[in-house]
Amino acid sequence: MAWETVVGLEVHVQLLTRSKMFCGCSAAYGDPPNTNVCPVCLGLPGALPVPNERAVRLAVRAAFALGCAVQPRSIFARKNYFYPDLPKGYQISQFEEPLATGGRLDVVSPERGPFTVGIKRLHLEEDSGKSFHDRVPGMTAVDFNRSGVPLIEIVSEPDLRSPAEARAYLTALKQVLRWIEVSDCNMEEGSLRVDANLSVRRSGEPLGTRTEVKNVNSFSNVERALAFEQSRQIALIEGGGAVEQRTMTFDAASGEVRPTRSKEESHDYRYFPEPDLPPLVVEPRWVQRIAATLPELPYAKYQRFMRQYGLNSYNAGRLTEEQAVADYFEQAAVSAPPESVANMILGELFSLVNQSNAGAQVPDAFRSLKVGPASLAELVQIVADGKINLSSAKEVLGEMFASGRRAPEIVKSRGLEQVSDQSYISGLVAETLSAHPIEVASYRAGKTAVSNFLFGQVMKKAAGKANPQVVRSELERQLLQ
Numbered sequence: 001m002a003w004e005t006v007v008g009l010e011v012h013v014q015l016l017t018r019s020k021m022f023c024g025c026s027a028a029y030g031d032p033p034n035t036n037v038c039p040v041c042l043g044l045p046g047a048l049p050v051p052n053e054r055a056v057r058l059a060v061r062a063a064f065a066l067g068c069a070v071q072p073r074s075i076f077a078r079k080n081y082f083y084p085d086l087p088k089g090y091q092i093s094q095f096e097e098p099l100a101t102g103g104r105l106d107v108v109s110p111e112r113g114p115f116t117v118g119i120k121r122l123h124l125e126e127d128s129g130k131s132f133h134d135r136v137p138g139m140t141a142v143d144f145n146r147s148g149v150p151l152i153e154i155v156s157e158p159d160l161r162s163p164a165e166a167r168a169y170l171t172a173l174k175q176v177l178r179w180i181e182v183s184d185c186n187m188e189e190g191s192l193r194v195d196a197n198l199s200v201r202r203s204g205e206p207l208g209t210r211t212e213v214k215n216v217n218s219f220s221n222v223e224r225a226l227a228f229e230q231s232r233q234i235a236l237i238e239g240g241g242a243v244e245q246r247t248m249t250f251d252a253a254s255g256e257v258r259p260t261r262s263k264e265e266s267h268d269y270r271y272f273p274e275p276d277l278p279p280l281v282v283e284p285r286w287v288q289r290i291a292a293t294l295p296e297l298p299y300a301k302y303q304r305f306m307r308q309y310g311l312n313s314y315n316a317g318r319l320t321e322e323q324a325v326a327d328y329f330e331q332a333a334v335s336a337p338p339e340s341v342a343n344m345i346l347g348e349l350f351s352l353v354n355q356s357n358a359g360a361q362v363p364d365a366f367r368s369l370k371v372g373p374a375s376l377a378e379l380v381q382i383v384a385d386g387k388i389n390l391s392s393a394k395e396v397l398g399e400m401f402a403s404g405r406r407a408p409e410i411v412k413s414r415g416l417e418q419v420s421d422q423s424y425i426s427g428l429v430a431e432t433l434s435a436h437p438i439e440v441a442s443y444r445a446g447k448t449a450v451s452n453f454l455f456g457q458v459m460k461k462a463a464g465k466a467n468p469q470v471v472r473s474e475l476e477r478q479l480l481q
Contacts, residue, residue, distance in 0.1 A: 005230050006199050006207060007160035009222075011173060013152050013183045014127070014191040015058045021126040021150035022049030022092065029189045033143040041126075041148030043088030048276050051076075055124065055150035057290060059099055060282065062152055062182045063122050064291045068103035073281050074123070076274040085129035085142050093153075095271040098123035099280070105156075106299045107172045110164045117169050118157030124280075125151050130190075146190070152182075158197070158207070163226035166196060170219050175298050178363075179323050187218055194222050199243070200233045208233070209243040213257055216250050225250035229257045301326055309338035318346050324363035331373035336380035344380055348394050352401045370404035371397070379407040386467050392416040420467040422474070425458075428466065429474045432457045443479055451475060 020027050023040035039047035063070050075097040078090040103119030129147040133140050154173065160166050174185045174192065185192040194216050199208035211229060216222045228250075233243050246259040296304075298320045305316040305326075319342060320326045332341045353365045379400065383393045388411055396410045411417050432454055433440050443450045458471050 008158035008197045009156045010195040011154045012193045015150045020148035027149045036145045058182045063100035066103035068100035074099045076277045077271045080270045085131045093125035094123035117159045120155045163223040167223040213248045315342045324366040332377040336377035371400045
């Protein structure tokens with residue numbers, strides 16, 4: 001009987017706020033250690049927390065984007081555990097009464113195609129500090145700048161069935177959160193961190209014992225870690241052993257997962273309501289105003305692009321990875337053939353953006369382009385009208401990208417406009433066929449591949465400026481006479 005893998009993910013997402021969750025300290029990344037701290041985020045006696053309204057607003061926005069039901073009343077709780085980077089000895093989170101429950105996320109599985117992952121809950125919490133084990137020889141250094149930074153934790157249902165599906169889910173989740181501008185989801189800066197739970201079972205059996213791999217720092221490493229743990233559990237059970245409920249860590253260098261401690265359960269954290277914070281009550285009208293600001297979400301836009309513009313799945317998927325790119329495409333597609341616009345954006349324009357904006361975020365790059373959507377559409381239409389060929393279009397786009405000049409100006413100044421005059425091209429073809437009687441005879445004897453040679457000779461006579469489609473058509477006509 002085949003093995004089935006069951007995966008659920010807990011994703012911690014830093015919210016795009018200037019200040020921390022319960023105090024006014026800066027939430028900026030990269031400042032000198034222990035400079036963005038105060039009595040509240042350091043947990044000093046007598047300091048009282050005050051919730052960050054923008055953090056609540058962003059959390060509600062994320063909940064609606066994920067189809068969750070936002071609860072009118074939720075409770076902050078103390079999650080008690082002791083670690084050097086947790087200054088209060090507890091973390092303010094939510095437990096029994098979270099902000100939002102019961103959502104869903106549409107995902108395209110590399111194995112099963114489109115399917116839906118349930119979202120069990122979405123709740124607010126604060127981050128801990130950060131420990132550094134390599135800064136001071138023989139000691140651990142602690143930076144509390146991150147302590148108190150606002151997070152949402154998004155807990156999926158155990159609906160994922162492979163490491164590859166886990167990666168697909170994370171990719172889709174990151175896309176939605178960036179799309180609605182809730183988080184930058186920058187894993188290098190710790191803005192998105194993943195805890196992955198995995199168990200294996202024989203088909204039809206109850207859920208097996210799960211292990212949790214904590215704080216994996218990239219989507220590819222999540223997939224690698226789960227693949228290793230999946231194989232480890234199957235081999236262990238098939239060898240007569242039993243899986244223990246443990247917390248694991250992933251070693252990216254070796255590709256192995258190792259146990260660190262026994263897996264904690266909720267009772268280990270001794271949750272109880274935060275006595276310094278009243279229940280979080282959100283007014284329905286306030287919540288609905290936030291919901292009304294949500295844009296069309298990426299999966300819906302992806303489906304519409306295929307339906308409305310006739311794009312294939314690949315192009316529609318690429319164009320809807322970032323909202324700025326999707327908006328750019330739609331504005332350009334108003335006045336030029338959509339498929340040609342998509343190909344120009346995903347081909348030459350993306351290439352130019354990547355070359356000139358190394359390390360920059362794609363949305364920022366597209367918002368500052370010198371080539372506006374209308375200008376790109378103008379170039380695409382010039383190609384569609386047969387005035388220049390694709391090779392010349394790339395040259396023109398490069399100049400537009402650098403200078404911001406319009407396509408017709410560049411085409412005219414560089415003399416790039418191709419000739420489509422039928423009588424002129426007919427004369428060139430006649431001259432070429434007259435100069436190559438042996439090749440013409442070969443073609444008419446059935447060696448049709450020779451037409452490529454004759455086409456090249458015509459284009460050479462025209463100095464590359466003849467319309468290739470017109471040349472092909474006229475060449476075929478005269479060869480068949």
